[in-house]
């Protein structure tokens with residue numbers, strides 16, 4: 001299997017079918033599916049996180065080592081998208097062996113070529129493996145991080161070279177588009193999306209099939225299809241990884257929607273902070289145009305569709321659909337009251353279908369494998385899978401796609417590999433800044449749109465931050481609210497003024513200046529802001545506060561009634577003392593103390609004057625022997 | 632009011648036009664109830680239009696008949712429901728929600744009043760000294776805000792009327808800058824706005840009169856910019872800025888001399904013309 005010729009000329013359906021036949025085995029092997037006769041390939045993660053750990057240099061090193069050992073023509077190095085376990089990057093996979101190597105550097109690259117390819121010996125020190133509690137050694141795809149996942153949206157991420165349209169095609173790419181052009185009627189497609197139970201993955205979870213139908217039925221000779229790739233949640237990178245690792249899956253989903261709704265133009269709105277996603281999507285669009293999969297008369301069907309990229313300037317609120325559409329129109333991104341909904345009155349007043357990146361990537365598999373298959377995954381009203389960006393106090397941080405209905409416990413303990421540093425699991429924050437906290441007590445609840453909402457949180461776009469027992473829930477709520485206060489567009493008073501008032505109250509609590517009535521004010525005001533704000537930013541802004549008030553009330557009470565921060569995080573509430581046995585008398589703390597509150601002679605025990613201490617924590621951070629105690 | 636006048640010819644649509652857009656020209660009437668009273672309005676009218684038509688008062692701050700509804704101030708919130716919603720009520724802004732057949736609107740239910748009260752309480756925290764906000768709040772029994780007062784009080788409620796009217800005239804000399812609590816209305820870079828024509832529309836539309844300006848025969852100042860006045864060739868009254876005259880002339884294809892005459896003299900001139908016509912006949 002040599003180089004794959006790039007598709008320079010338009011492809012017809014026969015050519016597409018041939019490509020699929022020719023490359024299918026090869027790609028199945030890469031994805032760990034049963035395959036025969038696949039050539040040996042080295043997959044190097046070229047996702048954002050691995051690139052920043054120099055994975056591209058690793059790929060180059062692999063290529064030169066291959067050349068030096070005379071394997072250049074026989075073993076290909078493929079630069080693929082994010083494999084999910086960014087924590088362990090740069091990742092290299094030897095296919096079809098299914099051996100995963102982690103934290104590979106140039107030296108590691110040379111060893112993989114010499115030992116694994118040369119001597120047929122797996123490089124144990126670099127292999128991604130896990131010793132299970134029952135004594136078994138699990139390696140590669142068997143480790144729970146991969147084994148517990150179900151990949152639909154991410155099916156090609158980490159498997160294909162996003163720059164090679166042929167590889168996407170070989171994974172049955174554009175077959176769903178062909179089906180929607182030549183086999184299914186528009187109503188069939190909508191019926192499939194509806195009965196699959198797919199709901200929007202961008203936040204609100206609106207049934208996608210219904211939205212498609214609204215746009216299809218909306219009167220108008222011009223309609224638009226939009227992909228929301230704004231991904232404003234700090235720390236989230238689901239959509240970025242998809243745009244970088246499998247851009248054609250989004251293009252295909254949008255083209256199908258264009259055919260179904262009668263739109264001939266699409267826009268992908270990507271934030272400017274994602275240059276690699278913009279570049280790869282741009283290349284993919286160009287490749288799809290060259291292959292005749294975008295543009296006029298696609299595959300001779302008479303249907304024409306094309307997509308433009310629009311780059312967002314970065315405000316969080318620009319991810320809100322009405323603000324995003326205004327931004328595409330070249331206006332300032334300010335949310336508009338709904339109704340009218342974009343489906344009736346969207347871009348330039350025309351019916352517009354807007355879906356999230358992950359929603360778009362889920363469309364083609366539903367049409368190919370059937371809505372029943374998709375609907376069999378998940379819970380009563382939440383079907384299929386959800387991609388989460390797993391972060392925080394967890395061993396395996398990264399990108400995971402799990403079936404709806406999975407428990408938080410499975411995510412934390414198995415996929416996430418548990419809480420590091422001997423700490424315990426306290427809560428999870430889902431849904432980004434607009435989301436709420438789920439306490440460890442609810443770890444066995446089946447996660448879906450409904451259960452998260454009942455718990456006072458939201459699915460959101462899929463941020464999932466794991467918190468250990470050192471997290472102060474009041475401070476956490478303050479942190480997220482502060483983000484939203486700054487991102488509020490300021491159009492409506494509940495959000496602009498109300499969230500600011502709530503933030504002031506939280507600041508008082510973390511400083512020990514609050515009175516018990518403040519907690520009631522917080523709660524009442526939070527509910528009003530939820531009901532009166534113009535857009536979902538304001539309507540969800542109180543979630544972090546209200547959910548922590550609900551699940552961690554005792555922690556708030558400790559701050560307000562006892563002036564104590566149980567997690568030991570709120571500096572102003574801590575009492576700083578120096579532990580005699582540990583103090584070396586270096587006097588660094590005395591120098592650092594801004595209030596002159598520490599006295600002692602060099603090489604002798606130092607003492608903190610509690611009257612003078614302003615609780616700044618400087619002594620704690622400078623002490624070289626950890627002699628400062630803060631409780 | 633020379634400033635607001637052109638707005639009527641701009642994008643501002645009344646319910647009749649909106650209805651025409653929805654129904655493709657046909658005019659249909661819809662019947663709804665507001666606080667138990669029946670209202671009959673043209674399709675395309677908003678709930679607020681319908682309430683006003685039967686004399687039910689709903690407080691508003693960001694709504695103006697010359698401008699597109701904006702839905703920002705949240706004061707005009709009402710509850711709406713329909714028979715088929717089986718008791719479920721939705722809180723919506725009446726200035727934007729379309730009056731629909733069979734809709735039942737409550738403008739003063741306990742929930743609506745409580746909610747509106749919180750909005751006013753918050754506005755009062757921002758604008759503790761603005762007489763309009765004070766009097767609206769007082770209507771809802773609030774004398775002082777229950778929240779922490781804005782350390783830098785302002786009278787601007789950020790209703791956006793000023794920037795929207797300026798946009799509508801086609802000038803866009805001012806806009807809102809910053810996000811969140813730091814949001815304010817300002818000319819670009821906080822400098823005297825180069826595009827401003829000194830029409831005073833923004834100051835006149837401002838519900839809290841918080842845009843300062845000075846105007847006299849000798850000149851006019853607004854947003855830190857000084858304007859020369861043009862005198863009416865007939866009576867000598869200074870009624871319009873030079874920039875206004877040029878701007879209007881540049882638009883409608885009407886000669887600048889038309890705008891130079893003040894309204895009073897234009898009327899007089901017109902009367903004269905009619906009289907002479909009548910005499911001639």
Ligand SMILES: Cc1cc2nc3c(=O)[nH]c(=O)nc-3n(C[C@H](O)[C@H](O)[C@H](O)COP(=O)(O)O)c2cc1C
Pocket residue numbers: 199200201202203204205206228229230231232233316317318319320321322354355356357359461535536537
């Ligand atoms: C403040 C705010 C930010 C949002 N940011 C995003 C975003 O970054 N990406 C996204 O897909 N949806 C975002 N949404 C949700 C969108 O408004 C919209 O619901 C979504 O794009 C619809 O697509 P879906 O039905 O496929 O989820 C945001 C909503 C709000 C209120």
Ligand code: SF4
Pocket residue numbers: 317335487488489490491492493495496533534535536537538539
């Ligand atoms: S809720 Fe917040 S972000 Fe949304 S329109 Fe109102 S002020 Fe702007």
Ligand code: SF4
Pocket residue numbers: 576589592593594595596597598608612613614615616617618619620
């Ligand atoms: S916490 Fe700050 S003020 Fe208090 S003793 Fe340490 S350095 Fe000094």
Ligand code: SF4
Pocket residue numbers: 634793796797802803804805826827828829830831832833834853854
């Ligand atoms: S006075 Fe200037 S800023 Fe105000 S509406 Fe007129 S042109 Fe706009």
Ligand code: SF4
Pocket residue numbers: 786787788789790791792793794816833836837838839840841842
């Ligand atoms: S200056 Fe006046 S008109 Fe402009 S936003 Fe403020 S209150 Fe409204």
Ligand code: FES
Pocket residue numbers: 045046047048049050051081082083084085086087089090091398
């Ligand atoms: S970027 Fe390499 S695993 Fe995520």
Ligand code: FES
Pocket residue numbers: 690691692693694701702703704705706707708724725726727
């Ligand atoms: S008048 Fe309706 S929101 Fe301001």
